[in-house]
Amino acid sequence: xxxxxxxxxxxxxxxxxxxxxxxxxxxxxxxxxxxxxxxxxxxxxxxxxxxxxxxxxxxxxxxxxxxxxxxxxxxxxxxxxxxxxxxxxxxxxxxxxxxxxxxxxxxxxxxxxxxxxxxxxxxxxxxxxxxxxxxxxxxxxxxxxxxxxxxxxxxxxxxxxxxxxxxxxxxxxxxxxxxxxxxxxxxxxxxxxxxxxxxxxxxxxxxxxxxxxx
Numbered sequence: 001x002x003x004x005x006x007x008x009x010x011x012x013x014x015x016x017x018x019x020x021x022x023x024x025x026x027x028x029x030x031x032x033x034x035x036x037x038x039x040x041x042x043x044x045x046x047x048x049x050x051x052x053x054x055x056x057x058x059x060x061x062x063x064x065x066x067x068x069x070x071x072x073x074x075x076x077x078x079x080x081x082x083x084x085x086x087x088x089x090x091x092x093x094x095x096x097x098x099x100x101x102x103x104x105x106x107x108x109x110x111x112x113x114x115x116x117x118x119x120x121x122x123x124x125x126x127x128x129x130x131x132x133x134x135x136x137x138x139x140x141x142x143x144x145x146x147x148x149x150x151x152x153x154x155x156x157x158x159x160x161x162x163x164x165x166x167x168x169x170x171x172x173x174x175x176x177x178x179x180x181x182x183x184x185x186x187x188x189x190x191x192x193x194x195x196x197x198x199x200x201x202x203x204x205x206x207x208x209x210x211x212x213x214x
Contacts, residue, residue, distance in 0.1 A: 001028045001051070012055045014064075027053035032202055035072050047071035057165075060107075077204070078214040082191050086119040089189060093117035113187060121189040126178060127196070127212070133181045134160060141211025144170050144196050153177075171199045 002016065002025050014027040031048045038046045049069045058064065073081065094100055100118040105111070127138055134156060139149040153173040157164050164176040174196060182192060194212045197205060203213035 002026070003028050014053050014055045027055075029054050030068070031070050035070055036202060039072050039074050044074040045072070078193065082121070082123070082193075085191075086121050086189075090117045090119045090121075116188045121191055122186075123191045123193055124182060124186075125194045126174075126182070126192050127194070129182055129192075130174070130177055134177075141196055141209060144174075144211060145198050171196070174199060 002018075004023065004025055011029040013029050016025050016027065017023070018025050030052050031050050035046045035048060047070065049067065051065065052068055053065050054062075055064065056062065071081075071084075073084075090100060093102055094117070100116060102115045102117060103112045104115050106113065127141060131138055136156065138144075139146070139152060143149050144153075150168075150170045150173075153170050154168055156162075157168075157173050157176065160177075160181075162173075162176050162180050164173050178192065186192075194206060194209070194214070195203070197203070197211055197213050200213045206212035206214050
């Protein structure tokens with residue numbers, strides 16, 4: 001989809017130009033904003049399976065053009081949505097393979113691994129887990145947008161050999177830390193929860209911890 005506004009959060013859009021209207025336009029990076037508009041407009045439950053485009057890196061887990069499924073439900077919180085996702089994903093695994101335990105051979109390996117889709121899935125709170133893994137204390141979540149916090153995260157990336165290309169924003173560096181340190185542990189389905197607001201500007205703010213989301 002081509003959209004007229006760059007509502008992208010931290011993601012980088014592809015930019016194009018509409019010749020007849022003489023305006024720059026953007027390939028959408030996610031359906032999130034439009035689905036949330038529908039919820040605000042009175043549709044209590046919405047979903048979309050659709051194409052997204054991000055002008056970012058290419059690796060084993062990222063492609064500039066990809067399909068995602070997003071769903072939103074009014075009067076529910078992240079615990080409800082995690083339970084729905086668990087039921088759907090574990091149910092698919094059981095229906096397709098006959099078991100919650102699925103054998104998988106990673107690319108480049110001759111040894112299969114077992115992925116366990118048994119619910120409930122593990123939940124990891126992002127910032128506390130990064131603090132534990134790197135043996136540091138992060139600035140308060142509400143202060144992560146400050147320049148001092150950005151410099152703290154920059155130094156932390158250098159110290160832990162975490163590569164983050166420019167722009168080295170707080171959001172991008174925390175995302176890289178999460179990918180290098182937390183996601184690599186997640187062989188089985190896992191929810192990484194309670195991300196900072198600066199990474200998820202459209203998410204519901206955390207009910208108890210300023211600066212985090214649900």
